[in-house]
Amino acid sequence: MITQMLLRNHDKKVLWFALAILAAAVLVPLSNLLLPAGNPLHVPDHMVPLLGKYLSYALLALALDLVWGYCGILSLGHGAFFALGGYAMGMYLMRQIGPRGVYANPLLPDFMVFLNWQELPWYWYGFDQFWFAALMVLFVPGLLAFVFGWFAFRSRVTGVYLSIITQAMTYALLLAFFRNEMGFGGNNGLTDFKDILGFNIQAGGTRATLFAATAIMLALALLLSSAIVKSKYGKVLVGVRDAESRTRFLGYRVENMKLFIFTVSAMMAGVAGALYVPQVGIINPGEFAPANSIEVVIWTAVGGRGTLIGPIIGAVLVNFGKSIFTAAFPEFWLFALGALFVATTLFLPKGIVGTLQQFAKARDERKVAAAKEHAYQEQAAKSAGEDGLASAHTQAAE
Amino acid sequence: MYRTIQIFLVALCLIISAFATGARAQEDIRPLVDALGQGGFPQKIEAVGALAASGDPKVAEILGLLSDGKLFAPKTGGAVFLETDSGYADVLTGAPVTDVPGNLQKIRLNNGLRGAISAAMSQLTLLSPDRGARFAAAQDLLKEANPENLDLLNSALAKEQDAEIKATMEAARAVILLKTDASFEDKEAAIATIAARGNRDAVNILNAAFSSAPADLQPAIQAHIDGINQKLAIWDVVQNIWYGLSLGSVLLLAAIGLAITFGVMGVINMAHGEMVMLGAYTTYVVQQTINSAAPELANFSLAFAVPAAFLVTGLIGIGIERGIIRWLYGRPLETLLATWGLSLILQQTIRTIFGPTNRQVDNPSWMSGAFDFGGMSITWNRMWIIVFSIAVFFALLLLLKRSKFGLQMRAVTQNRRMASSMGIRTPWVDAFTFGLGSGIAGMAGVALSQIDNVSPNLGQNYIIDSFMVVVFGGVGNLWGTLVGAMTLGIANKFLEPYAGAVLGKILILVLIILFIQRRPRGLFALKGRAVE
Numbered sequence: 001m002i003t004q005m006l007l008r009n010h011d012k013k014v015l016w017f018a019l020a021i022l023a024a025a026v027l028v029p030l031s032n033l034l035l036p037a038g039n040p041l042h043v044p045d046h047m048v049p050l051l052g053k054y055l056s057y058a059l060l061a062l063a064l065d066l067v068w069g070y071c072g073i074l075s076l077g078h079g080a081f082f083a084l085g086g087y088a089m090g091m092y093l094m095r096q097i098g099p100r101g102v103y104a105n106p107l108l109p110d111f112m113v114f115l116n117w118q119e120l121p122w123y124w125y126g127f128d129q130f131w132f133a134a135l136m137v138l139f140v141p142g143l144l145a146f147v148f149g150w151f152a153f154r155s156r157v158t159g160v161y162l163s164i165i166t167q168a169m170t171y172a173l174l175l176a177f178f179r180n181e182m183g184f185g186g187n188n189g190l191t192d193f194k195d196i197l198g199f200n201i202q203a204g205g206t207r208a209t210l211f212a213a214t215a216i217m218l219a220l221a222l223l224l225s226s227a228i229v230k231s232k233y234g235k236v237l238v239g240v241r242d243a244e245s246r247t248r249f250l251g252y253r254v255e256n257m258k259l260f261i262f263t264v265s266a267m268m269a270g271v272a273g274a275l276y277v278p279q280v281g282i283i284n285p286g287e288f289a290p291a292n293s294i295e296v297v298i299w300t301a302v303g304g305r306g307t308l309i310g311p312i313i314g315a316v317l318v319n320f321g322k323s324i325f326t327a328a329f330p331e332f333w334l335f336a337l338g339a340l341f342v343a344t345t346l347f348l349p350k351g352i353v354g355t356l357q358q359f360a361k362a363r364d365e366r367k368v369a370a371a372k373e374h375a376y377q378e379q380a381a382k383s384a385g386e387d388g389l390a391s392a393h394t395q396a397a398e
Numbered sequence: 399m400y401r402t403i404q405i406f407l408v409a410l411c412l413i414i415s416a417f418a419t420g421a422r423a424q425e426d427i428r429p430l431v432d433a434l435g436q437g438g439f440p441q442k443i444e445a446v447g448a449l450a451a452s453g454d455p456k457v458a459e460i461l462g463l464l465s466d467g468k469l470f471a472p473k474t475g476g477a478v479f480l481e482t483d484s485g486y487a488d489v490l491t492g493a494p495v496t497d498v499p500g501n502l503q504k505i506r507l508n509n510g511l512r513g514a515i516s517a518a519m520s521q522l523t524l525l526s527p528d529r530g531a532r533f534a535a536a537q538d539l540l541k542e543a544n545p546e547n548l549d550l551l552n553s554a555l556a557k558e559q560d561a562e563i564k565a566t567m568e569a570a571r572a573v574i575l576l577k578t579d580a581s582f583e584d585k586e587a588a589i590a591t592i593a594a595r596g597n598r599d600a601v602n603i604l605n606a607a608f609s610s611a612p613a614d615l616q617p618a619i620q621a622h623i624d625g626i627n628q629k630l631a632i633w634d635v636v637q638n639i640w641y642g643l644s645l646g647s648v649l650l651l652a653a654i655g656l657a658i659t660f661g662v663m664g665v666i667n668m669a670h671g672e673m674v675m676l677g678a679y680t681t682y683v684v685q686q687t688i689n690s691a692a693p694e695l696a697n698f699s700l701a702f703a704v705p706a707a708f709l710v711t712g713l714i715g716i717g718i719e720r721g722i723i724r725w726l727y728g729r730p731l732e733t734l735l736a737t738w739g740l741s742l743i744l745q746q747t748i749r750t751i752f753g754p755t756n757r758q759v760d761n762p763s764w765m766s767g768a769f770d771f772g773g774m775s776i777t778w779n780r781m782w783i784i785v786f787s788i789a790v791f792f793a794l795l796l797l798l799k800r801s802k803f804g805l806q807m808r809a810v811t812q813n814r815r816m817a818s819s820m821g822i823r824t825p826w827v828d829a830f831t832f833g834l835g836s837g838i839a840g841m842a843g844v845a846l847s848q849i850d851n852v853s854p855n856l857g858q859n860y861i862i863d864s865f866m867v868v869v870f871g872g873v874g875n876l877w878g879t880l881v882g883a884m885t886l887g888i889a890n891k892f893l894e895p896y897a898g899a900v901l902g903k904i905l906i907l908v909l910i911i912l913f914i915q916r917r918p919r920g921l922f923a924l925k926g927r928a929v930e
Contacts, residue, residue, distance in 0.1 A: 152911075159731070
């Protein structure tokens with residue numbers, strides 16, 4: 001049923017794009033593992049986790065697009081869901097280290113031994129099981145989004161106010177996770193991971209597999225999002241975005257609709273975080289920084305919000321640019337990023353994909369108009385001929 | 399004037415009497431001075447005591463020379479000489495001496511002797527004509543409370559005129575009395591004297607005295623301790639409120655500009671924190687300029703920095719409004735993003751120009767230091783910042799309620815289209831409002847430069863708190879911002895001792911998120927049509 005939902009009734013473009021991502025999921029690992037290093041098509045080892053990182057960012061941007069592009073909720077706290085998913089995965093990876101840590105404690109992660117803790121805090125139980133961690137990756141961000149959204153949407157906090165308090169939410173989490181007493185490694189976060197599901201996390205094969213997993217997840221999330229926005233519910237969601245009061249007056253439960261999409265989006269962001277952590281090898285409270293969450297917004301804006309494909313393109317482009325920029329002129333990156341924010345909002349409000357769509361639409365309209373014009377002229381010529389004929393007839397009749 | 403003459407006369411009398419008695423006194427203490435060079439350390443300590451007891455005005459100088467290691471005596475004992483650059487001199491007269499014994503050596507000190515010297519010095523300074531020296535000596539006595547000093551203290555008390563020093567001496571006397579076997583009534587009076595000081599030191603002294611006090615005195619001591627503790631607890635609350643007001647006034651300065659622009663234009667200026675930062679850097683530049691161009695004005699550089707910061711940030715604000723925000727009307731979320739981008743650019747610009755490290759902005763003399771008020775100490779800079787922020791607040795209130803621009807601004811806040819129909823040039827109102835909000839942020843930067851590090855990240859530390867103030871207080875009413883800022887400031891300071899600074903902040907954020915449930919548009923929300 002899910003497959004049916006995932007496959008029916010999509011934009012052709014979205015389908016093609018999902019197929020392209022799936023192709024990348026196959027081709028990049030293959031080229032990395034099978035082609036010799038000298039081959040021009042070979043993807044070097046360091047590129048694989050980098051590309052994987054971009055794709056997990058893309059998944060995060062896609063999640064944000066669902067709430068911002070289709071429901072008009074500008075969340076400045078999506079980084080928090082991403083980081084929570086990341087922490088859940090990080091906790092699993094920490095438990096996998098086992099006695100191989102510096103202090104060789106079979107149960108406690110190194111930082112707890114360092115803090116002189118005697119036993120594992122209760123919320124670390126179960127994270128030695130992958131299935132449990134995977135569940136938590138979805139559950140924790142989802143629960144936070146549900147509770148937060150329930151409070152916020154029920155009392156009709158909207159617009160800038162909502163943006164500000166989502167920012168406050170991630171800021172509060174940032175402060176909380178910096179505390180050593182929280183039991184999440186404080187300032188340093190979780191790192192020094194050894195293996196995932198029994199495979200060495202540094203090995204080329206594992207990295208290629210992780211990349212493939214990220215790409216497949218992204219493609220699935222894209223299809224799921226597309227299914228949501230194409231459904232009747234998705235149409236109402238756009239109604240909420242464009243005219244909230246009117247939608248409410250039509251009898252829709254606006255707060256429930258917002259709550260659903262917000263929670264789904266948060267879970268998606270959590271998955272993105274969980275895929276990000278093993279490829280980057282660290283998760284720390286810095287991920288909760290409000291600046292990170294705002295950066296996600298700019299990826300989405302650059303690519304084009306409300307297009308699903310756009311945020312993916314935007315996230316990859318901007319982060320690729322960031323990688324190049326920070327290597328070449330580190331001091332100018334903030335100038336470039338700042339200018340990107342200003343320029344995008346001023347000159348490219350629909351983003352790359354949105355603007356292209358606009359052009360395409362205008363071209364189509366011109367085509368249609370031209371066709372109509374053509375048809376009309378033909379019609380006119382024809383009728384004029386008939387008229388001529390008719391008048392000739394009448395004249396003849398007279 | 400009268401006082402100057404008085405001091406002059408007193409000084410004159412002292413000099414004359416010193417000359418008259420000098421010669422005689424010198425000869426009186428000569429054996430005592432010579433005793434410094436004889437025997438072991440115990441004898442020397444005795445000699446220091448005897449010297450101090452003589453009350454001769456030269457004693458302090460001699461003891462100072464002794465502790466500096468300038469005094470020499472023969473190994474076998476005998477007359478003491480003073481070492482000078484050219485040779486040796488008489489200790490009392492200072493006249494050069496040529497025929498010194500050959501086996502002279504420096505009079506050595508040990509810790510016991512040093513202690514004796516400093517005790518003797520404090521006795522002497524207790525009678526010194528200099529007020530500061532006397533006060534310090536009295537405080538030393540209060541700390542040490544050596545029963546041997548009782549007589550000295552009594553004589554000093556009899557002569558003392560200054561009330562504050564007298565109180566300190568009386569307290570010291572009381573502490574000493576508690577240690578001696580004085581009568582019950584005397585001790586009771588002493589306890590009352592100590593308790594009257596009413597600070598933590600008094601509690602410590604009383605606690606120390608409690609265990610050694612006779613049983614019939616203990617209930618009185620306990621009652622006094624409880625009384626002081628209760629008073630201190632009240633002062634603690636007052637102090638917390640004060641700290642809260644101080645934090646609140648900073649938040650008020652930072653948030654009020656934000657509230658104005660949000661209220662009038664409905665846009666959130668994410669670069670607001672950077673305006674604060676620019677204001678702080680303006681203060682730095684102004685101070686540097688004045689220090690190099692007109693050092694005599696250095697103490698008043700803030701008076702130049704405030705208008706300078708207002709103008710600089712205000713003009714930048716108008717520039718931002720005309721250049722960026724104007725094009726984004728009706729799209730508040732996009733404005734938020736654009737101004738965020740701008741904040742990144744401004745931060746990086748400042749980092750490129752001034753470097754990433756903190757810049758030193760000096761406090762003028764009238765803003766440094768502290769004064770005591772009741773049971774708490776108030777620093778002048780916090781005090782002036784509160785005064786400044788309240789002044790800014792009321793000036794702004796006046797501007798909004800009494801000026802033509804204020805009237806127009808309020809009209810635009812309440813109903814933009816109607817105001818426009820009435821002939822108000824809303825674009826200009828927007829531009830100047832934004833300039834005004836940014837200018838106030840710049841002035842906040844001047845204030846913050848006095849209490850915080852001036853670094854490119856300065857604004858980031860306050861921006862989220864400022865948002866919280868605006869969200870909490872609501873927009874369109876300055877009083878909301880005032881109440882919001884002060885409430886958050888005080889709440890922060892009251893939560894800190896119980897929950898820690900970080901957890902306190904988290905709690906506040908959570909409380910605000912919950913508060914928004916009840917009042918989605920803040921404490922002082924606009925009502926009616928203006929809301930939509």
